[in-house]
Amino acid sequence: MSRIPFVSLVTLALCLCTGLANADEPAVEALTRVVNGRTFDQFVQKALVDYAVPGAVIAVAKSDGPVFVRGYGVREVGKTALVDTQTRFQIASVSKFIAATAVGTLVDRGIVAWDRPIATFAPQLELAVPYATQNATLRDFFAHRTGLPAYTGDLLTEFELEPAELVRRARFLPFDHSFRERWAYSNYGVFLGQQAAAQTAGLTAPQLLAHTVLEPLGMKRSGPVQATLFEDENRAAAHDLDGSVMAYENVDAFSGAGAVVSTGADIARWMSMLLAGGVFEGRQMLTDATLGAIVAASMVEGPSGPLHDPNAAAGLGCDSYHFLNRRVVEKNGALNGVRTIVSLIPELKVGIAIFANKQLTVFPEAVRAEFLEREIGASGRDLQAEIRSEQASWTNLVAIPKPPADALPMAHPLDAYAGVYQGALYGQLRIATRSDGLVVTIGGRPAKLTLWSGDAFLLTFPNPDVAPGLLTFRFQNGAATSARIDGSRVAGTMSVNYGSFTRVP
Known part of the structure; x- marks a missing residue:
């Protein structure tokens, strides 16, 4: 694997950051503080090597703007072009958090509501269970509590179906548990919720993302569809587990469930808006009530986060858990050859985004854990060892199953x-x-x-x-x-x- 050497001098690293805040701010102090012999920047450099990640971008933002945005490594193995703050990445399921903020702008305008049955404004959406059809809300879809089976329907993104046909087919997806019984992650469900809201506003799902979030925030190198990646050459390639380049995954059909493309510099603008209570450059993008509804606990998930908080919960397009005495709002994502995560600490008004161009790597979780310990406090556990041990489970997600040892021969010609x-x-x-x-x-x-x-x-x-x-x-x-x-x-x-x-x- 080709690798570009990193500069490890802290002073040079800070000069390379964009939007560096005043050095007396807590976030900057945490990033420059030496812990276990390394600054945060040096930790990232080592983690990139430890997890054999070709390239990544890290963005740390506060309520008043970016604190630290830096690219690491290369866009593609075997080539010399470096990842920088403007390199485009598919951000995978972090898109759901952005989609929730986009729908939130419609809630603020009174076009839709989180808790009004979708049947009252999008009667074309029919689910397999009549009671769910009549009562499901946008909150149900964005908090994964409709009763739709986890991950089922994802194959539909491969079929080049029109949005109306994807909505029509939802009625044929049987539930595997009761409406609002439990949390079950559904990309299809988030698409259905976003599509219902967008159509009610007279927009397509990609237009909703672009017109209400990406454009108003000045996220000029971001876009709601995969084609945004190819507007120029500054994009991260997708890399498989062995480091080879693999095909990008196109999930445009499910829009805000996973299709957004962004950069470190752009995502920092969106994070700053959320951390500032919905305000960006003096404009109220989201009301306190709507932003509060997005990040509030809407459904129990079970243990999650670096400390396996037993009371982790689903918000709308995001999740939350406690790390020591602080609540963390988070969303991670994965598509072919890319891993992403955004973690916000609302009480401290600071957050981090990590994008890495490698399949199913836990590199983002490793960097996030280091950041949380620096910002909130030492956990008293070896989180890095724990995260390294979780890599095998992530890798097994794409392992091809083997037939049973007692397999029978083919029963028919x-x-x-x-x-x-x-x-x-x-x-x-x-x-x-x-x-x-x-x-x-x-x-x-x-x-x-x-x-x-x-x-x-x-x-x-x-x-x-x-x-x-x-x-x-x-x-x-x-x-x-x-x-x-x-x-x-x-x-x-x-x-x-x-x-x-x-x-x-």
């Missing part, structure tokens, strides 16, 4: 599985035979089938971030009549059910 199967949510599942086995497309997109056991096959996709499933065929009188795709029992935690398909005669 290959031709018996071939045919066209129809499902309500994902459309057509087409199975064909060739000399080396079965080939499959779902919704027109190619996938791979590998024998699992008997009539069950492991279904995997070219995009490693799309979870695998177990495709099991059902037979009657020797002929396949239907198929069901369930989550693999040994896959990572993002394994999901893809539902049932009926064979077309």
Whole structure:
């Protein structure tokens, strides 16, 4: 892996920062203080090497503006162009936090409300459970408490469907728990909430993000769609776990659930607005009440944060937990070849954003933990060792499951599985035979089938971030009549059910 040497002198590092605040401010003191023999800048440099991350950008902001914004490393392995404060990154699910602030501007204008049933202003949205259709609110969708199954529906981003069709198909996604029973992370759900709000305002979902947040904040190098990445060459490449360059992931279809592109310098402007109580350059972008609703605890999540706070909660497009005596509001994200995190300490009016151009690395969590200990206080635990130990779990999210040791041989001839199967949510599942086995497309997109056991096959996709499933065929009188795709029992935690398909005669 090619690597550019870093300058480690603190004074030079601070000169390279943009928007450096006065040196007597607590945030700057924390960043320049020597802890365990290193300043914050030196810690970041070492962590970049420890986690083999090609490049990253760090932005620290306070309520009155940026404190520290710096690029580290290279945009792409094997090339010399450096990451800087203007380098564009896909910010993945941090987009949800931005989407919530965009919807918040509509709440302030009285166009929508967090707690009014969406059916009253977006009657076209229908869910599989009638009671949820009639009562679900924007708060339910942005706090992941509608009853939609976790991660299910993500495959739809691959199908090039229009927003109206994505909304229509929501009625075909069965719930796997009751409305408001528990927290279950749903990209599809955030899209549905944002789309309902945008349509009510007469906007597309990307227009909502651009017109209400990105443009008013002067985030000139940010955008609501992937195409923003390619406006010039200053963009971070996506890197796989082995350091090789991988394809970017396009999730434009789900808009604010994950499609925003931004930079360190731009994201610092948005953070400053949030930390200033919704005020930016003297303008009230969000009211206190609306900002308070966004970051408030709306649903119990379970243990989260560096200290595994048992009372962590979902806000609207964000999460919160306690670190020692301070509440932290946070959102992390991941797409192919990128990891992101934004952490705000509202009481101290300071926050940090970390973007890294590597697949499923815990580098952002490592930097965030160091920042929290510097700003809030030492935890008394070896957080860095704990975070390093979590890397294996993140890596396993994209590991391909192996068939069971007692796997049965294929139960029927290959031709018996071939045919066209129809499902309500994902459309057509087409199975064909060739000399080396079965080939499959779902919704027109190619996938791979590998024998699992008997009539069950492991279904995997070219995009490693799309979870695998177990495709099991059902037979009657020797002929396949239907198929069901369930989550693999040994896959990572993002394994999901893809539902049932009926064979077309």
